[in-house]
Amino acid sequence: MRTVPGVDLAPCLELDAAAVDPDDVGPTLARLTTGWRLRIVGPEREVLLLRAAALAHGALDEEITTEITTEVLGTGVRTVYCAACHHPFPTTGTAARCPGCGTDLDVADHVSRRHGAFLGVPR
Amino acid sequence: MHDLRPGDRVRARSPRSSFTPVETAAHHILVAGGVGVTPLLSHARWHAFWGHSFEVLAVGAPHLDVLRALGPVTVARDRRKMADLLGPVVGTAPWKSHVYTCGPPGLIAAVAAAARAAHWVGARVHAEPFVAEPAGGPFEVVLRRSRRRVRVAAGETLLDAVDRVGVAAPRLCRQGVCGECLTGLVGGTADHRDHVDAAEEGRIALCVSRAAPGETLEIDL
Numbered sequence A: 001m002r003t004v005p006g007v008d009l010a011p012c013l014e015l016d017a018a019a020v021d022p023d024d025v026g027p028t029l030a031r032l033t034t035g036w037r038l039r040i041v042g043p044e045r046e047v048l049l050l051r052a053a054a055l056a057h058g059a060l061d062e063e064i065t066t067e068i069t070t071e072v073l074g075t076g077v078r079t080v081y082c083a084a085c086h087h088p089f090p091t092t093g094t095a096a097r098c099p100g101c102g103t104d105l106d107v108a109d110h111v112s113r114r115h116g117a118f119l120g121v122p123r
Numbered sequence B: 001m002h003d004l005r006p007g008d009r010v011r012a013r014s015p016r017s018s019f020t021p022v023e024t025a026a027h028h029i030l031v032a033g034g035v036g037v038t039p040l041l042s043h044a045r046w047h048a049f050w051g052h053s054f055e056v057l058a059v060g061a062p063h064l065d066v067l068r069a070l071g072p073v074t075v076a077r078d079r080r081k082m083a084d085l086l087g088p089v090v091g092t093a094p095w096k097s098h099v100y101t102c103g104p105p106g107l108i109a110a111v112a113a114a115a116r117a118a119h120w121v122g123a124r125v126h127a128e129p130f131v132a133e134p135a136g137g138p139f140e141v142v143l144r145r146s147r148r149r150v151r152v153a154a155g156e157t158l159l160d161a162v163d164r165v166g167v168a169a170p171r172l173c174r175q176g177v178c179g180e181c182l183t184g185l186v187g188g189t190a191d192h193r194d195h196v197d198a199a200e201e202g203r204i205a206l207c208v209s210r211a212a213p214g215e216t217l218e219i220d221l
Helices: A023-028 A044-056 B035-051 B066-072 B079-091 B105-117 B158-164
Strands: A012-014 A037-042 A064-068 A078-082 A088-089 A095-097 A104-112 A117-122 B027-033 B054-059 B075-076 B097-103 B124-127 B139-143 B148-152 B182-187 B202-203 B218-219
Touching: A012 A023, A012 B035, A012 B054, A023 A044, A023 B054, A023 B148, A037 A044, A044 A117, A078 B124, A117 B218, B027 B035, B027 B079, B035 B066, B035 B097, B054 B066, B054 B079, B066 B075, B075 B079, B079 B105, B097 B105, B139 B158, B148 B158
Parallel strands: A012 A037, A037 A064, A078 A117, B027 B054, B027 B097, B054 B075, B097 B124, B139 B218
Antiparallel strands: A078 A088, A095 A104, A104 A117, B139 B148, B182 B202, B182 B218
16 A cells, blocks of 8 residues: 555555456445545556446545556557447447447547446447 | 415425435435434435435434434534544445535534545535525626616625516525526626535526625626
């Protein structure tokens, strides 16, 4: 845990987004007390998904900090949320065909905190 | 309201509140000071009905027998004893807790301080003061669309002054809670007293807010 001399820092749980399954974050958080902060570190896609899971389990925006370790943002694998059928799927680049419904999608810059995904807009 | 008689027809809408339990909370801490217990009785009944985890901290509050029948209640003899209670309660509260205080401003401040000391973020701390805010001094307001200049007397609300000159304005709660009377603030600096963050939208709650000292307001009415 980080310390700063003379400052009473909030206790902080560091989560390695590449190693923690978003489905497991609920029980992990349930062991904390209110006042704890979360620091989520890892590649962009995993950080967004873990952050979305933490929010779904009652964490607040103000309690979460993130650090993306991907070298260049937006160049790695991203989760895309299909606007046509709501299927989330991983992809790279700015265009993709949804494996759920076959719709051709443009990947927008809009990212959803709740889904941890970028919006896929039908062409 | 006072002109109504039994049998009169009224138009009603569902209630609105700025002091509601947070649905996602894992545990609710209700802090009641004196008659501030009133809204928290409703909270406690709601939590007991739905089986939510909650506890009550009370100081000088009536209806303790009702609360005790609903869930755990801890009573502090005075404000200082309450301060001693608060630290351990918020310091050990489970993840996803929220605290709700209704009472005098001093109690609300004490709860906020205890929560801050336990590193709680502000969004988990809720309060409803039951002491009316002091009235302000007189000021002038320009109603831009009506091309009127109205003097608001000390002790008169902006909404009452607008009514007095016959300009129609929306309203509902008259307590700065519902947001119905929010009106565009075009000029002047306001003393915002609403609970719906009108200032962030560049608007003003006619029912409770006033001009800052020495300011003349211009509103989109």
